[in-house]
Amino acid sequence: MASVKVLLIGATGETGRSIANGLLEAGGFEVYALIRPASVAKPQLLDLQKRGVIVRTCDLTAPEEELAQALAGIDVVISCVGTTDQHTQINIATAAKAAGVKRFIPCAFITICAPGGIMYLRDEKEKVYNHIKQIKLPYTIIDVGWWYQIATPRLPSGKLDYAMTLANDELIGDGTTPSAFTDLRDIGKYVARIVVDPRTENKMVFAYNTVTSPAGIFALVEKLSGEKLEPKYIPEETVHKRVAEARAFSETYPYDATKFTPRYAAEYQLSWGIRGDNVPEYAKYLGYLDAKELYPDFKPITFEEYIQELLAGTATGIYTDRISRIY
Amino acid sequence: MASVKVLLIGATGETGRSIANGLLEAGGFEVYALIRPASVAKPQLLDLQKRGVIVRTCDLTAPEEELAQALAGIDVVISCVGTTDQHTQINIATAAKAAGVKRFIPCAFITICAPGGIMYLRDEKEKVYNHIKQIKLPYTIIDVGWWYQIATPRLPSGKLDYAMTLANDELIGDGTTPSAFTDLRDIGKYVARIVVDPRTENKMVFAYNTVTSPAGIFALVEKLSGEKLEPKYIPEETVHKRVAEARAFSETYPYDATKFTPRYAAEYQLSWGIRGDNVPEYAKYLGYLDAKELYPDFKPITFEEYIQELLAGTATGIYTDRISRIY
Structure with missing residues (x-):
């Protein structure tokens, strides 16, 4: 079977790297990263390139035709744009439709919450989801808890x-x-299963540990x-x-x-x-599929295992390049 | 089995009367109509009362506590408010939650369309759906085509x-x-099945002919x-x-x-x-269940049957009390 061509947007962020790792470890994927010209020298990117990730360069705010070129031949787009870049996905989704992308994974990857005034971030995402639905682009929304x-x-x-x-x-x-x-590292493992699963097409999935x-x-x-x-x-x-x-x-x-x-x-x-809001029962009420039911064989990292790692001194910190520690 | 207590809002409108008829013909329902004090003398209402519909009087804009009293003991609320009254459902839904209503059917009953700027009417309804989801009220959304x-x-x-x-x-x-x-008269027949069907709880259903x-x-x-x-x-x-x-x-x-x-x-x-937008394939993409798959034995009135009725002079006009004919 030919490899599935997956393009990641935001591949160097925390969620993006978890997903890149998940795809590379799962196998069967040809992994691309859409990188802004300003970010081509990021060390996290060089690491991904060493491991086989192919870089395509394009600004998220480029004209639609340019974005569509950058997405040419891609089967699945996974967007992990930053919190303040959610709106850039409107044009990216339109470009994905034009490029014939078979499934678009918009940047969800947060906790469960209904739209309409509770969380600004959730509502920014909802605008993107509504646009995707208006242009009839195949999609999967994946939320992951905390x-x-x-x-x-x-x-x-x-x-x-x-x-x-x-x-x-x-x-x-x-x-x-x-x-x-959810352990951040498990997100990519879940995503590698979800994006090629026909049961999750045009659905929301709650993937948590x-x-x-x-x-x-x-x-x-x-x-x-x-x-x-x-x-x-x-x-x-x-x-x-x-x-x-x-x-x-x-x-x-x-x-x-x-x-x-x-x-x-x-x-x-x-x-x-x-x-x-962030519980499986409410996710089901809102229409989400439950990753535990989709993948009963998935063995997530338990919270106890993560704490043991932390105590052993072998865990990895996150956001270390972006946020000063505030305690 | 005890009757299911269903309260209709907007029972004297075109959709409301179709639903009242559907419930009364199906049997197994105790049918209530929530009526504004200003509308208690409407001839359409007297007709429904003769056929067993029980009137409860309350303004749609009454305080939540008053609305909750009007909904006391009701199992299912079906809202068919007018196009310009969609926003009144926010408080009505909150009152329904307080009154322990088991299923809330907000006023959908239109064609299939994604929210987010295509149809103002659809977006007014989306605000109500989002509120329902925020207060975690069991619901079913029923759209019906043209x-x-x-x-x-x-x-x-x-x-x-x-x-x-x-x-x-x-x-x-x-x-x-x-x-x-869809034949307007079939809407109520579909609704009578949908509102007591456990498969349609917290789902969207597309019921068309x-x-x-x-x-x-x-x-x-x-x-x-x-x-x-x-x-x-x-x-x-x-x-x-x-x-x-x-x-x-x-x-x-x-x-x-x-x-x-x-x-x-x-x-x-x-x-x-x-x-x-208004086709079953798109409804499915948007997450709707298809009433034809839920109820394969349902025999809808065909378009040809309706035209034959029209030609025979036995069809009934609609909106005859509200809109002057404009041809």
Whole structure:
């Protein structure tokens, strides 16, 4: 069987690299990366090229015809654009349609949340989904829950700091709202199965590893580390206040994409921390297929395995090139 | 088995009466009608009451608590509010959730179209669907295609005028864009099955009778009537111009719901007449279940049967109390 030609947009980001790895490890794929001219020298890209990823250069904001050329001959486009680049996918999808792409995977890869005013980021994605549907482009939407890598709390000893981006030390309410969590590295493994699965065409899929709660994670870390954590208990009203403030701030003139970062953070807390949206039952209600049912043989990394790795000093930090550590 | 308590909103409208009839004929339902105090004397309502429909009085814009009281004990709410009342369903859905309603059927009942800027009416409905999903209320969305009753062209002899609302004499392009059509009277029969079917919970369903094209309908009418029709051929550019003008007009100050009527008409022509959205294949792509697959034993009224009725002088006109005939 001929290889499936998959082109990744945002291949050097965290989700993009997980997906590149997943595709390369699964085999059967010819993996392309669409790279802006400004990013061709990124070290993460050179690493992917060494492993066989073929680079095509094009700006995300290039004219449609140019984008369509860059997508020529591609079977599957997987978009992992950054949070503030969601709108660029409108033209990319139109170009993909023109290029005859057989399946378009828009940048979903977040927690479960209904559109219409809860999460700005979710609503930006919805505009892209609606455009895809209007141009009748075959698609799959893949959401993944919240990463282990940004859900594990810091230890008082500092022993885990080598792999921490955020302190993750807040518990909203009593911290027991259930939520789905996924090891970042498993996302690509799921995606490699989903994008060639006929059952997932024109469907939404929820691919996650486990359902627990922040309080459950804290308890597990305490048990495995032997250290006593000191969670910051945050009342729900504080989250609502953060959401209101971040919404007001993000909508101030002049427009600045970075103003939305606190809004993303606060609205995530609202959606999965308070509303409890990020669970498989709600995903099903919203029409998602459940990756656990699609792939019962898939063996995800457990949260305990990830924490053991962290404690052993062998885990890898994320966003290390982009975000200063803020604890 | 106890009767299922179904409450209809907009029971005296065309879709509402079809649904009331469908429920009453199917049996097994206790049928309620939520009626605004201003409408309790409508002759269509008295007819429904004679046939066993129980009236509950409440304004659609009443406070949520009052709406929840009006929905107390109801299993299924079916909303057929008017085109300009779509937004009232936001509070009604919230009240339905509070009242413990087991399934909410928002006012869909239109042609197939993706949300996001093609049809204003579709987008008004999308806001309601998103709200329903945010409050996690069990629902079913039922779309029905275009009615036979507004798709059949007038005869030059005037023989069909007794049952005509519009002349329906336009063919867009060559009139061959396929579209799904439904006899208004079959909608209620479909709905009576769908609302108690566990397979349709939290799903979209496309319930239609047949797929043909305006040109196909004209040919059928000519064959059965023996008269020669004189269709008005409308170029696609004319429809695009109508859409642009109607959009601009509807958005002028001050807000006036009636300004949207030409927009609804033009955008319908755009969606099903040009884009070809209103077909079962596209409905499936968008995630709809197909009522023909759900209910293979359902015997819909064929378009030919409807035209024969029209020619025999036994058909019933629609909107006769609301819209002056405009041909």
